[in-house]
Amino acid sequence: MHYRSNFRRAALVGVIAAVIGTAASAQEAPVNQDVQRNVNQQQRIENGVKDGQLTTRETAHLEQGQAHIDRMEQRDLRNGPLTSQEQAQIQHAENVESRDIYRDAHNGAVQNPDSPSSRRMAADVQRDVNQEKRIDQGVRSGSLNDGQVARLQGREAHVDHLEHNAGANGHVNRAEQRRIQHTENRDSRAIHRQKKAGA
DSSP, X not given: OHHHHHHHHHHHHHXXXXXXXXXXXXXXXXXXXXXXXXXXXXXXXXXXXXXXXXXXXXXXXXXXXXXXXXHHHHHHHTTSSOOHHHHHHXXXXXXXXXXXXXXXXXXXXXXXXXXXXXXXXXHHHHHHHHHHHHHHHHHHHTSSOHHHHHHHHHHHHHHHHHHHHHHTTSOOOHHHHHHHHHHHHHHHHHHHHHHHHHO
């Protein structure tokens, strides 16, 4: 009898915890989903560059798509949590970008992944992945609020735009990569500051 009572109590505690956890995740899900989707899309782009399925020019085009999504997030999160309409618009843009990544990676155009331009672009996109992961971790831990995420996504959009400009002609040179890296270093410090301020 005592065992049965303890079992029921433990089961009840588990149900309550699950309900609370579901409610909390539902409340923060939109921004979590969007930032996680940014990570996933950038990883797919990086993989395409590294295995030669994405050319520098294609990658530049895709980074412009990522910049568009980041700008949407910046604009919509600036005023607080995403509305259902804003979330639907961002998801539509993410779905378009996802189809573009698939199309470009499977259109038969290839590029030597060991070429200097490919290596530079791969390194830049890898940095995008890392930065987005850090933002995602900040959202999940609660150390970044919507306004801070908005500012950081604006910075990420700027980096994506620089990558687009650098690779639009099919080649990324050293000077262009240095400029991108300088901006990424500045953005990395901004992520650190924002997470520390929100902790």
